[in-house]
Amino acid sequence: MQQASHPTVILGGGFAGLFTALYLSQQNYSHPIILIEQRDRFTFKPLLYELLSGELRCEQVYPKYKDLLAGSHVNFVQNTVQAIDLHQQQVSLDSGEKFNYSHLVLALGSKTTYFNTPGAAEYAMPLTSGEQAIALRKHLRHRLYQAIQTQDVARRRLLLTVAIIGAGPAGIELACTLADLLPIWYDELGGDAAEVRVVLINRSREILKGDVNSHLRCIAQRALKNRVIPVDFLFDAAVTQITADGVEYKQNEQTKVLQAGTIAWTAGTAPHPLLMELPVPNNRGRLLVTPTLQLPDFPEVFAAGDCATTSDNPQPPTAQVAYQQGIAIAQNLKRMIESKPSVPVQISMRGTLMKLGLNESVANLFNKVQIKGQAGHLIREATYLQLLPNAAHNRKVTAEWLTDELFQRDRSITHMQLGQTPFVAGMATTAAAMILATPLVWRAAQPTQFQQNFSWSGIPTLLNQLTPPTR
Numbered sequence: 001m002q003q004a005s006h007p008t009v010i011l012g013g014g015f016a017g018l019f020t021a022l023y024l025s026q027q028n029y030s031h032p033i034i035l036i037e038q039r040d041r042f043t044f045k046p047l048l049y050e051l052l053s054g055e056l057r058c059e060q061v062y063p064k065y066k067d068l069l070a071g072s073h074v075n076f077v078q079n080t081v082q083a084i085d086l087h088q089q090q091v092s093l094d095s096g097e098k099f100n101y102s103h104l105v106l107a108l109g110s111k112t113t114y115f116n117t118p119g120a121a122e123y124a125m126p127l128t129s130g131e132q133a134i135a136l137r138k139h140l141r142h143r144l145y146q147a148i149q150t151q152d153v154a155r156r157r158l159l160l161t162v163a164i165i166g167a168g169p170a171g172i173e174l175a176c177t178l179a180d181l182l183p184i185w186y187d188e189l190g191g192d193a194a195e196v197r198v199v200l201i202n203r204s205r206e207i208l209k210g211d212v213n214s215h216l217r218c219i220a221q222r223a224l225k226n227r228v229i230p231v232d233f234l235f236d237a238a239v240t241q242i243t244a245d246g247v248e249y250k251q252n253e254q255t256k257v258l259q260a261g262t263i264a265w266t267a268g269t270a271p272h273p274l275l276m277e278l279p280v281p282n283n284r285g286r287l288l289v290t291p292t293l294q295l296p297d298f299p300e301v302f303a304a305g306d307c308a309t310t311s312d313n314p315q316p317p318t319a320q321v322a323y324q325q326g327i328a329i330a331q332n333l334k335r336m337i338e339s340k341p342s343v344p345v346q347i348s349m350r351g352t353l354m355k356l357g358l359n360e361s362v363a364n365l366f367n368k369v370q371i372k373g374q375a376g377h378l379i380r381e382a383t384y385l386q387l388l389p390n391a392a393h394n395r396k397v398t399a400e401w402l403t404d405e406l407f408q409r410d411r412s413i414t415h416m417q418l419g420q421t422p423f424v425a426g427m428a429t430t431a432a433a434m435i436l437a438t439p440l441v442w443r444a445a446q447p448t449q450f451q452q453n454f455s456w457s458g459i460p461t462l463l464n465q466l467t468p469p470t471r
Contacts (some may be wrong), residue, residue, distance in 0.1 A: 006031075008333060009091055009101040011081055012272075013037030013065060014045075015319050015387075016305035017107030019326030020333075025072040027334050031102060033073060035065075036093070038080040041130055042068055046319050046384050048133045049177045049355050056381075062130030081108070084274060086298050103300050103333055106287065107326070108272035110306040110317070112265065119242035124165065124265035127174060136264065140182065143261045148189045160186070160196045163247050163260040165239055166267030167202035169213050172220050173355040174264060175200045179227035180358040193229065199258060200224070201234045201247065203267075212316045213352050216364060219372065223356035234258065239267075271306055283309055291344035293329055299342075302329045315347050323387050324348065353380040 008024065008031045010017045021035045041062050050056035065076050083092040084104075091099045112128060114120035125136050140162070147159040162182065164175050175198055183193035200207075207221065208214045224231040234249065237256075241248040246259045271285030280295050281288045286309040287295065293308060295301045304325035306317040315321045328345040335342060351365040356372075363371045363379040371379060 006089070006100045006102040007034045007075075008032070008103040008105070009099050010035045010105040010107060011084070011091065012107035012109050012305070012307075013039070013042060014107055014109045014305055015322035016307075016326040016329070017105060018042060018065075018068070019323055020105050020107065020302075020304070020329045021069070021074045022072060023327050023330035024333060025074050027330065029073070029330075029334060030337060032075065034075045034077060034099060035069070036077045036079060036081060036091070036099075037065065038078065039129070039131075040064060040066075040078055043128070043130045044384070044388070045128065046353070047381070048127055048130065049173050050381070051130060051133045052127075052137050052174075053177055053181050053358060055358065058130070058134075060385075062133075081274060084278060086278060086280070086295075086301060089300070101300075103336070104302070105329055105333075106275070106301065106303040106307045107305050107322075108274065108307055110269040110271055111273065113268050113270035114265065115268065117239055117242060120239075120265060123242045123244050124263045126265045127170065128269070136262075140178075140262060141185070144182070144186050144189055144191070146261075147186070147195075148191045156195065157197075158245060158259045159261040161258070161260040162196075162198045162262040162264065163201055163258055164198065164264045164266060165201045165247070166265065167200050167207040167209075168211055168266060168268075169208065169354060170266035171200060171202075171264075172207060172224065174266060175231045176223055176227060176357040176360075177355060179224070179229050179231045183228045196229055197232060198227075198229065199232045199234060199260070201237050201239060201249065201258070203236070203238050205235045212318070213354055213364070215367070216352070216354060216362060216370070219362050219370065220354065220356065223360070223362075227357055269306070275307060283311070292332055292342040293325060293345050294332075294342065302332070304329055313347075315349075318352075319384070319387060320350065321347055353383060355380065 008029070010021050010033070013035055017035060017037070021033055024033050041064050044061045047056055047061045051058065051061040065078075069076050077093075077097075079093040079095050079097065081091060082094050084090075084106075085092070086104075089101050089104070091101065091104070093099075112126040114124070125139065126132055127136060143159045147156045150156050150159070160182075162178055164171050164178075179198045182196045182198070186196055187193045206217070208217050213220075224233075234251070237249040237251045239247055239249045240255065242263055245261065246257050247263060248255065248257050250256075271282075275282060275287055276285055278287070280297060287303045287307055289303050289308045289310055290296055291310060291313070293302050293304055295303065305322040308325075309315070324347050325345060332342040332345075349367075351363065351367055353361060353363050353376075355361050355377075359374055359377050360372075361376040361380040363376040363383070365371065370376075
């Protein structure tokens with residue numbers, strides 16, 4: 001069925017899919033490239049909390065595909081995939097359009113799963129896209145406006161309570177962000193910030209259980225308690241139902257209800273349902289692939305990101321993994337059309353990054369060194385901004401971000417609102433300057449070693465864009 005005239009079709013515009021498309025285009029790939037995605041904007045998921053809080057702007061975190069793909073050889077099709085026929089090498093869309101392919105990349109990502117919890121789909125708000133982050137921000141603002149206008153104490157308590165279900169990394173990052181942000185927003189309206197309550201609900205007693213960030217548990221627990229308002233915990237609480245105004249849960253064999261005006265769901269995701277329909281082996285919905293990320297019985301098909309896993313070396317479904325997989329797939333596709341064998345994909349885990357509040361993060365470098373506070377925040381954002389999937393967009397956004405950080409331009413939250421004195425803020429800015437100055441000296445003295453040691457962090461790219469090295 002493989003025909004050179006047929007395009008390479010990429011399903012899904014997340015990290016893996018978008019980077020595959022862009023790297024193919026940059027390599028002057030000879031086949032047509034078609035990227036099919038149901039949304040018109042790319043969501044930079046690790047930075048959704050910054051979009052919610054206003055620390056970063058919409059165009060930085062939630063850019064349009066047409067802007068990211070401008071100047072490339074990628075044909076973008078905004079539509080929803082209805083069916084995949086691996087034997088006929090054909091993809092069918094909701095519009096009725098069909099695409100035959102020579103090669104296929106499955107990067108459909110994951111879907112929010114509510115584990116059949118009654119009311120969850122209707123009343124809980126997920127946070128997996130830019131659209132959902134904007135919707136959650138509007139909802140929270142509306143709840144605060146309602147609270148400031150009511151004289152009913154019980155009603156105001158409900159409106160000012162946020163329940164977050166799930167204590168994985170997404171739940172913790174959201175809880176830390178809101179526990180800093182909401183008191184400041186409410187204080188600006190003239191309300192009593194102490195009335196705001198953020199509650200983290202978890203089925204077990206452990207946060208980050210089974211997660212790649214589990215060794216950061218103690219750091220995360222301290223951060224949750226040291227916000228503008230401390231985050232409350234409900235552990236060993238199994239959610240049984242969600243209503244418009246609260247969460248019903250079972251704890252110690254007793255059924256209880258937490259009244260809440262906002263309910264956020266971060267409890268889990270599941271692979272795309274279309275993957276379950278494919279006639280290939282899977283592990284809990286994630287397709288089993290070879291070390292080259294190909295389907296064993298369909299070598300013209302690659303799978304990456306949340307869609308795929310290997311039996312001998314499974315990788316966590318994170319942005320840094322999907323980013324590297326996208327590049328590797330593009331390289332292997334190029335090798336295939338040149339009649340060269342595919343090579344196994346080597347994933348380099350360089351540590352983890354977690355947001356622990358406004359202007360605060362932890363950067364866990366190679367699982368050995370942990371940098372916290374504002375320094376961690378700078379490393380986290382610089383690292384993620386380096387992953388922006390278009391060189392021009394990356395350069396523009398990184399320059400804007402650095403200007404915002406150094407000069408506190410367009411800050412939605414001031415240091416004083418976070419309880420930091422001007423002296424502390426000044427010390428943080430001085431530390432940031434030292435963080436940037438030290439690599440500049442190293443790059444000038446030993447450019448090759450500097451590139452090799454820091455390429456994972458995004459610092460070489462950041463410095464090259466802002467201060468090009470002398471030739």
